[in-house]
Amino acid sequence: MFQSFLIKYGEIGIKGKNRYLFEDALVRQIYHALKAVEGEFTVRKEQGRIFVDARSTFDFDETVEALQRVFGIVGICPMKQAEDEGFDALAAVVIHYMKEVHGETEQTFKVNARRARKNYPMTSMELNSDLGEKILEALPNLRVDVHKPDIMLNVEIREKIYIYSKVIPGPGGMPVGTNGKAMLLLSGGIDSPVAGYMIAKRGVKIDAVYFHAPPYTSERAKQKVVDLARIVSRYSGPIHLHVVNFTDIQLYIYEKCPHEELTIIMRRYMMRIAEHFAKDTGSLGLITGESIGQVASQTLQSLAATNEVCTIPVYRPVIGFDKQEIVEIAVKIKTYETSIQPYEDCCTIFVAKHPVTKPNINIIKRSETNLSEKIEELMKTAIETTETILVE
Amino acid sequence: MEVYLDNSATTKCLESVRDIMVRTMMEDYGNPSSKHNKGMESERYLTESQEIIAKVMKVNRHEIYFTSGGTESNNWAIVGAAMANRRTGMHLITTSIEHPAVLQPMRYLEELGFRVTYIPVDRYGVLDLEALEKAVSEDTILVSTMYVNNEIGTVEPIEQISGIIKKKNPQILYHVDAIQAFGKYRIFPRKLGIDMLSVSAHKIHGPKGIGFLYANEKVKIKPLILGGGQQKGMRSGTENVPGAAGMGAAVREAYQDFEEKSAYLYHLKQYFIEGIEQIPEVVVNSLPGQDGAPHIVSVSFAGVRSEVLLHALEEKGIYVSSGSACTSHKKLPVSTVLKEIGVKRELLDSTVRFSFSTLTTKEELEYCLNQLRDVIPVLRKYSRH
Numbered sequence: 196m197f198q199s200f201l202i203k204y205g206e207i208g209i210k211g212k213n214r215y216l217f218e219d220a221l222v223r224q225i226y227h228a229l230k231a232v233e234g235e236f237t238v239r240k241e242q243g244r245i246f247v248d249a250r251s252t253f254d255f256d257e258t259v260e261a262l263q264r265v266f267g268i269v270g271i272c273p274m275k276q277a278e279d280e281g282f283d284a285l286a287a288v289v290i291h292y293m294k295e296v297h298g299e300t301e302q303t304f305k306v307n308a309r310r311a312r313k314n315y316p317m318t319s320m321e322l323n324s325d326l327g328e329k330i331l332e333a334l335p336n337l338r339v340d341v342h343k344p345d346i347m348l349n350v351e352i353r354e355k356i357y358i359y360s361k362v363i364p365g366p367g368g369m370p371v372g373t374n375g376k377a378m379l380l381l382s383g384g385i386d387s388p389v390a391g392y393m394i395a396k397r398g399v400k401i402d403a404v405y406f407h408a409p410p411y412t413s414e415r416a417k418q419k420v421v422d423l424a425r426i427v428s429r430y431s432g433p434i435h436l437h438v439v440n441f442t443d444i445q446l447y448i449y450e451k452c453p454h455e456e457l458t459i460i461m462r463r464y465m466m467r468i469a470e471h472f473a474k475d476t477g478s479l480g481l482i483t484g485e486s487i488g489q490v491a492s493q494t495l496q497s498l499a500a501t502n503e504v505c506t507i508p509v510y511r512p513v514i515g516f517d518k519q520e521i522v523e524i525a526v527k528i529k530t531y532e533t534s535i536q537p538y539e540d541c542c543t544i545f546v547a548k549h550p551v552t553k554p555n556i557n558i559i560k561r562s563e564t565n566l567s568e569k570i571e572e573l574m575k576t577a578i579e580t581t582e583t584i585l586v587e
Numbered sequence: 588m589e590v591y592l593d594n595s596a597t598t599k600c601l602e603s604v605r606d607i608m609v610r611t612m613m614e615d616y617g618n619p620s621s622k623h624n625k626g627m628e629s630e631r632y633l634t635e636s637q638e639i640i641a642k643v644m645k646v647n648r649h650e651i652y653f654t655s656g657g658t659e660s661n662n663w664a665i666v667g668a669a670m671a672n673r674r675t676g677m678h679l680i681t682t683s684i685e686h687p688a689v690l691q692p693m694r695y696l697e698e699l700g701f702r703v704t705y706i707p708v709d710r711y712g713v714l715d716l717e718a719l720e721k722a723v724s725e726d727t728i729l730v731s732t733m734y735v736n737n738e739i740g741t742v743e744p745i746e747q748i749s750g751i752i753k754k755k756n757p758q759i760l761y762h763v764d765a766i767q768a769f770g771k772y773r774i775f776p777r778k779l780g781i782d783m784l785s786v787s788a789h790k791i792h793g794p795k796g797i798g799f800l801y802a803n804e805k806v807k808i809k810p811l812i813l814g815g816g817q818q819k820g821m822r823s824g825t826e827n828v829p830g831a832a833g834m835g836a837a838v839r840e841a842y843q844d845f846e847e848k849s850a851y852l853y854h855l856k857q858y859f860i861e862g863i864e865q866i867p868e869v870v871v872n873s874l875p876g877q878d879g880a881p882h883i884v885s886v887s888f889a890g891v892r893s894e895v896l897l898h899a900l901e902e903k904g905i906y907v908s909s910g911s912a913c914t915s916h917k918k919l920p921v922s923t924v925l926k927e928i929g930v931k932r933e934l935l936d937s938t939v940r941f942s943f944s945t946l947t948t949k950e951e952l953e954y955c956l957n958q959l960r961d962v963i964p965v966l967r968k969y970s971r972h
Contacts, residue, residue, distance in 0.1 A: 256778075257645070414627055532649065 196275055196295055197255065200262065201359055202245040203270035205367060220370035220398075221245065221267040227432075228261045241353075242311065246274075259363055264430050266396050267373075268365030272349075275358045282317065285356060286329040292358050293330055293337070293348065303340035304330070304348055311353040322350065369398030371432045377510065378473035379403040379482040380465065381436070383419045386484030386513055388427050388530040389521050393512035394482050395431035402476060403434050404469045406441040411545075419536055424586040426530050433587035437472050440580055441465070444573050445545060451565040454547040458492045459554050460563060461545075462501045464574070470505055471578060480508040486516055491550040500554045590905040590951045594790075595737050595767060595883055595942035601792045603836045607632075608794065608829040619826050620817060629828050636835025640799060643842045644784075645775050652800045652822050653831050657766040657787030658688040659811075660800040661731075663822070664762045664783045665692040667808040668729050669701060672760070678726040679703045682714050682733070682743075684924045689731055689764055702726070711874055712741030712928045716751060723755045730761050734768035738924040738940060740873045740883030742768075749780030760806060766790055766798075770841035771849070771881055782806050788830065792944070793837030797830030848945045852881035855943050855952060859884055862956040866963055872930060872938065884941045885925075887934040890967040896939055899966060903958045908940045 204221060222238050222245060229236045234253025239246050247262070255273070262271050277288045293304070308322035317325070327339055330348075337346075351357040379391040381403040395401050405420045417438060428434045441461075448460050469481055485493050492501070502509055513521050525531035563570075591599070611632055617625030619633055637648035654660045669679060681693055683705045693703045704722045707715050714732060723730075730752050732743055745763060752759050762783040765774060769784075770791040776784055783806060787798040802808055802821075814823030841848075853876065860871055868889040873879045888896060893909035900907055925935050941955070 254645075413622060414624055415622070418627065 196292070197273035198249050198276050199274040199357065200247040200258075201272040201274050201357070202247060202262070202268055203272065203362070203365070204245065204267050205269040205369075217267070217370055217373050218245065220373045221265070224265045224267065224370050224372075224432075225262065228265050229258065232257050232261045234258065263363070263365055265370075266366055266368035266398060266430065267370035269367055271363040271365055272359040273361060273363070277356045277358065279315075279352070279356055282325070285350075286326060288356075289326055289348070289350065289358060290330060290333045292360075293334055293346075296360065297337075297346055299334075299336050301336050301338075302345040303338050303343075304346040305339060305341050305344040306330070306348050306350060308350045309352065311351060315352045322352075326350065366396065366430070368396035371395060371398060371430075372400050374398035376400045376402065376476070376478040377480045377482050378469055378476070378478040379434075380469050380484075381405050381420055381424060382484070383416055383423065383534065383536075384484065385518075385525050385531065385534040386486060386489075386521055388423045388484075388534065389524045389528070390482050390484035390510075390512050391427045392430055392524070392528050392530075394510055395427070401427075401431050401434060401482065402437070402472075402478060404437045404439060404465075404472055406439050406465055406468075408442040408445050409440070411442065411445075419533060421584060421586060422533050423530055426528070426533065428587050430528065433585055435476070436584045436586050438582045438584065439468055439577050441577060444570070444577060447566060447569060447573060449545055452562045455549055455551045456554065456559060456562050457545055457547055458550050459497055459500050459559055462492055463504045463559070463563075464570075466501060466504050466509075468574060468578060470507055472581075473507060478507075480510050481505065482510045482512070484513055484521075485511045486513045486518075486521065489518065491552045494552050496553040497551075500556050500559055503556055588904045588951075588954065590955055592941045592943060592947065592951075592955060593906045593908045594944040594947070595940065596908050597789045597795065598792045598944055599946065600794055600833070601837060601840055603840060604793055604833040607836050608833040611829045611832045616828075619828060620815070632828050632832040632835070633826055636831045636838075639835045639839045640801075643773075643838060644801065646777060646801060647804065649819075650801055650804055652802065652818050653826055653834075654798050654800055654822060655796055655827070656789070656798040657764070657785050660785035660787070660798050661686070661688040661764055662692050663800055663811050664785060664802070664808070665689065665729065665731055666696060667811055668760050668762065668783065668806065669696050671807040671809040672728040673701070675758070676726040676728040677701050678724055678728065680706060680719065680722050680727060680730040682706045682708060684708050684712055684736055684738075684741075684927050685731070685733055686737060686764060686766070689733070693731075708741075708927055710929045711878075712736050712739055712924065714743055714748065716744065716747060719748060720751050720755070723752060723759070725756075727756070727759050730759060731764065732762075733764040733766075734774070735765075735771070735880045735883075736924060737767045737883070739885040739928065740767075740880035741928075742874075742878070742880055745781070746779050753780050767880065767883070770838070771852070773842075773845065776801055776803065783808070788834035788837055791837050791841045792946075793834045794830050797827050797834050799834070849881060851945060852943060853877065855947060855949065856881055856884060858949060859941065859943075859952050859956070862952070863959070866960060870930075870934060872925070872928070882943045884943075885938060886941065887930060887938040888963055889934060889937060891937050891963060892966075893937050893939050895966060896937075896962070899962045900955070900958060903962075905955050905958060908942070909938065 218240055225238050235250040237248050237250060259271060262268060275292050306323045306327045308319045310319055346360050348360045374397055377394055377399050379401050381387045391401050403424055407417050424434050424436050444464055445461060448457060452460055473481060485498060488494060525534060615628040617629040619626055619630035637651045640651050641648035679701055681689060697703050706718050706722060732748055734745055735742055749761050752761055760782045761780060763781050764785050766785055766787045769786040782803045784801040789795040810821045812823050817823050817826055860875055863869055863871060863886055870887040872885040872887060873883055897907060897909045925938055
């Protein structure tokens with residue numbers, strides 16, 4: 196039945212003279228996503244719309260699934276193509292379409308015809324009423340409702356005739372690469388992959404930083420993070436994952452600073468290192484999966500204390516979300532199953548019995564002076580020995 | 588000359604299968620559950636095989652469970668699903684020509700109080716769809732049918748069966764024994780409404796002792812093998828890494844150049860049937876062309892005892908099967924399947940199965956046909972008929 200898809204895109208329609216940049220980026224992302232799908236496709240722009248045409252047999256479900264991962268797409272409309280062979284032929288095709296696609300249940304419909312080519316012998320209004328009539332004659336289970344129809348039957352007259360009525364929701368957002376770059380602090384948890392996804396959705400290219408502490412954290416924990424990055428990359432495009440060996444820094448802080456401040460101070464150093472990589476690679480902000488109140492290090496005081504070291508903006512897309520809301524997104528983007536595998540990450544290994552929940556920033560800074568002897572060197576080593584993996 | 592025409596019984600391993608298995612035995616030999624690197628290395632083979640299998644079926648790799656073979660997969664699917672869903676209903680449906688690895692679990696469940704309906708088949712071995720429709724009741728929780736029959740190669744109408752079941756009640760689970768079909772057909776469980784699928788590696792040039800069960804993530808099924816909790820607790824026991832790795836390699840090769848391989852098998856089948864039909868007083872039980880499986884040809888030779896013919900061909904280096912290799916354990920000399928499809932009583936004991944693989948050559952078939960032309964008249968001369 197369907198050989199093409201009409202792609203409806205959202206905000207990038209409003210952008211004025213930047214519109215063509217966004218459209219080109221969207222076309223590129225669509226091509227990229229469809230490369231993995233069985234079948235040959237062409238993607239074209241035509242008069243402010245984007246069409247995907249199948250040039251061979253293709254797997255419908257796989258294709259739709261792939262398109263649903265392309266940020267910038269708001270709606271995917273499977274279209275039937277027909278040749279212009281006169282009104283009667285068109286009516287027959289339309290009736291066949293309605294029967295096949297919408298079945299025999301009782302529903303209301305409206306015909307919405309558009310002529311892109313003005314030399315077609317009937318006006319849109321005439322097409323609406325004449326096609327509507329033919330449909331009513333042939334399919335008694337349907338009634339017309341011009342205000343709130345169950346089915347909006349679109350018939351577009353161009354070189355060929357395109358018929359579509361279903362709109363499959365796309366992910367929304369903006370095409371990857373149209374809104375700069377940011378650096379995600381990725382742990383193996385549920386929240387950070389979701390945070391990465393949400394920012395990527397706004398058209399931001401993302402890279403990531405992961406802190407591991409062998410032998411306290413395992414290879415499996417690292418593999419889990421690589422797997423999570425790979426899942427996110429299906430939406431966001433390839434991710435450079437910087438794997439930082441944090442063991443020596445962690446042990447040094449454990450040695451020199453009060454135990455209940457360990458987590459906060461650790462996170463401050465992680466942010467410093469992440470910011471280094473961000474600046475080094477042209478990222479204009481950091482991303483974290485922090486959410487208020489979930490753990491001791493995420494109270495407002497703790498967040499303020501951690502944030503204090505950053506000189507570039509930190510984006511926290513799930514800051515106001517409940518755990519359940521975050522889980523729902525994780526399930527939707529398929530990171531949940533991988534995230535809940537139980538391998539230790541850096542932050543859980545050295546947790547003090549009673550971590551401070553309302554840290555005083557001056558006290559924290561004073562504790563940090565205990566590290567002044569070796570910390571700069573340890574940070575330099577950690578950065579230099581970082582392993583960068585391209586995940587795609 | 589060795590002409591092996593018993594590929595439905597088992598197949599020769601591919602070299603790629605052997606090579607990867609040796610690696611897992613001699614180099615990456617860790618226990619996948621071990622927390623150290625050797626464990627992780629070993630686990631990778633399992634994940635990789637799951638991914639290969641999931642890809643050819645377009646499902647999620649978490650829905651693939653490794654078992655000790657087709658029999659275990661069938662036992663697990665049937666008993667495990669019945670026990671998990673028995674509060675919903677106690678009625679099961681299958682066909683009268685299933686493999687013993689399906690029939691025996693069904694009989695076992697009957698002893699436990701379940702009710703089982705065995706749907707009859709027509710003279711080609713195709714399930715009676717009307718009878719199926721009538722049999723589906725409010726109490727039905729599971730239907731199990733084979734995809735391709737191992738004795739004669741009949742292809743069951745899987746999509747129609749699934750349609751009938753799901754239309755009556757979408758909650759009813761549909762299990763398909765795909766042991767003879769996998770690798771010969773592209774199977775997409777999600778599109779066909781299949782909830783569970785059994786596959787065995789040694790039918791597709793993989794090793795013996797390994798298979799898998801595909802179980803859709805929504806399926807409620809109880810584990811049969813309990814122990815250390817491997818495979819998400821669904822199938823305990825240290826995983827058969829060599830087997831799983833070998834199976835992955837076999838599956839990958841089975842679906843490479845699939846169209847060519849499939850066309851080749853149908854070509855061989857047609858050539859063979861045309862040759863066989865020239866011998867007087869033979870009945871080809873298998874459906875020709877695409878109506879039957881591409882690799883199985885069941886033939887009844889009037890006036891010849893099948894086991895005698897088997898040994899006569901063996902003397903010439905040709906290996907075939909008389910009755911399914913599994914029913915030959917039974918004391919009964921006749922096969923239920925052949926009986927069910929109405930093969931004449933006097934021919935039941937005269938039926939031989941020839942089954943090909945992509946390694947079979949036309950020369951081998953020509954040789955076999957020549958031997959048959961020579962040996963059949965001789966055997967007929969000395970029969971009791």
